[in-house]
Amino acid sequence: MANLTETFMQALQTAEETRDVSPLVALFAPASTLQNLTSRTWEGEDGAREFWETYLGNFGAIRSEFTRHADTGEYGVMEWDAQGELKTGHPIAYRGTSIIEHDGQQVKAFRTYYDSAAFVQPEAQAQ
Template structure:
């Protein structure tokens, strides 16, 4: 399996049953994780656990669909749309791109790009 496929499979586990361990296992000890919604990057497998737990707890239900996946030996680029419901039941949808660097197999850097304002407005309207 490719690193992108491993990542997508692990994300499915998080989205369906909240299990972050398969995802955390993909990250190296010095990995860096970030996105526009967090103020400073998280690091390592513990950082990955915290990052993905926080992601899952933001939503009541969530499912990501991948439109375009490009992969090389060192990195993967995934274009996605995530849809579902917020914890209060309101529907949401947002788009983004994730860059996953994995030069030696384990993920060394994960960065997601999306418009936090668009997602934030959906979160505000649900409150």
């Protein structure tokens, strides 16, 4: 039987493939929080939907491959590599780590840390 971290990883890959974030959002508790490298915090199921739709909206295509993961029953940690292309058509590859806090049934908090430099094009390529 899959733990919540494994269920989360599968739901994210499905959302990346189908662009439907509903099954992923369904994993989040009503009072959940989501954070990335920005200073903003998204809250609740509506915040989760906005977070994931915004994330996917950055890409023409994206696929996360999980290289390591662990689940303690309260925390899940996932290391991943993502490859795809931005909406502009430029290829992108970056890696990061995501952490979920959960109760075994729903995600209470999601935090993700990644190589944001991958999103910045060198000036020579931007022309």
